[in-house]
Amino acid sequence: MTTMAMGQSEGTWSVTTRVIVYAAIGAALYAVFNFISFGIAVPWSNEVSVRPHYGLLTFFGFAFGPVVGFLTGFVGNVLGDQLSNYGAFTSWQWSVANGLAGLIAGLFPVWMASRMTTVTNRAITAAVGGVVATVIGFLFIFVEVVTQQEMSFNAILTTEYIPVIIVNAIAAAIVTPILVLAWEPLKEQIGR
């Protein structure tokens, strides 16, 4: 529509109006769903919640690029924490990790562009990308070895990293392709 007429290019790292609005919607949705399902802990883990809506984050990254993915994860998690009892800075490392996962999910369409010739291929790539982004992005929580020196590496690995990537990878692998399949026909309709 009018976006390109305003002289804003739409490269991978461009911050256009579209990116701003999609990121705001992604972050708001992520925060709302975080708020709703917050607090259902994974057994034998700490500070890790079942978050089936995690697939939203990888979807927004995959569909709209790494900037939208990062902002959806980071801002969405910060605001979700604000809505659900925690303050914004209480678990800032998790917010950054969510942002990084969204960012990496957003890089997959760039890397795999030549292979995504059909909707099915896009959905499969989205699922794989979501899982890989989760595994890599959440490595950031090991920063706790520095910021919370009481936490041993093994404790972070066994009670935080592994439970969270299992839960989130399942969500990403199932929800991301579902949303891609729902979004693709609509995308054609609205001329994206």
Added chain:
Amino acid sequence: MRASFSFLGRGSWLASRDPRVPILAGLFFVVGVSQLRDSRQLAIVVALALGYYLTAGIPWRAVRLKWLYLLVVISFFAFFNTLISGGRTSTFSGAETHVLLTIPPFGAEISAEGVSLMLSQILRFAGIASISFPMAYAIAPGDFGVALRRLGLGDRFAVMIDLTIRFIPTLAGEFAETIDAQRVRGYDPTARKGGPISRLRRLAPIFVPVTVGSIAGAEDTIDAMDLRGFGVGRRTWLRHLTFGRVDVALIGLFVLFAVVATFLNVTGRSDHFLLPFLVPGE
């Protein structure tokens, strides 16, 4: 469904400060407190942080459950860390521990060192929460965007934060409407049995239409912003922010805290403190 930010600290001393103050306070506090390990120092810091918290005038009745939840979660994972590490991390790594209790069947040890580590961890989180809560409740939701802009964040990102805050109640409303619509079709949102995969499947009929509908509706917002020339030139903000002397002094105190904590960390004056009453005779 109600999902919006509560400005519980409205009218308080802290809420009347420049909205950048609670944000910067939180930032410098996290930088500082992450470097402290000695539970005696952390106890002093928590006491001061609680003093700061009180200036936000957050009604206790409104947040007591939030505090309880937070402290339970913090204590739970600090305890779990103690069980896994046995107290052999950080300052106490490699040292012989004083085992207080061994829990069967795996022989997990609760040691004096582990309890000391746990105390430091809980105090640090309590301190961060004391500073973080006012950030959530003593800043008017409409001030977040301009505050972040004036802190150096780009116009577009500041607007994005503003938009997100405005979208949250709207999307929560759409979410509630979608649940009602699906309920008519036989969907049961209250069913809570099953594991993560079952929950995931149960949520799909809700968040797929909400998500796709929101994205489709975003095109109108994008067009409206573009038609008003968003992003073409420098943006002006209706709200003007100016630091007062008290604001500067308050931020200065938090900067000072971060500097002192860094000094203590770098010079090795903030190692974990082994609680003496747990190791009598030493």
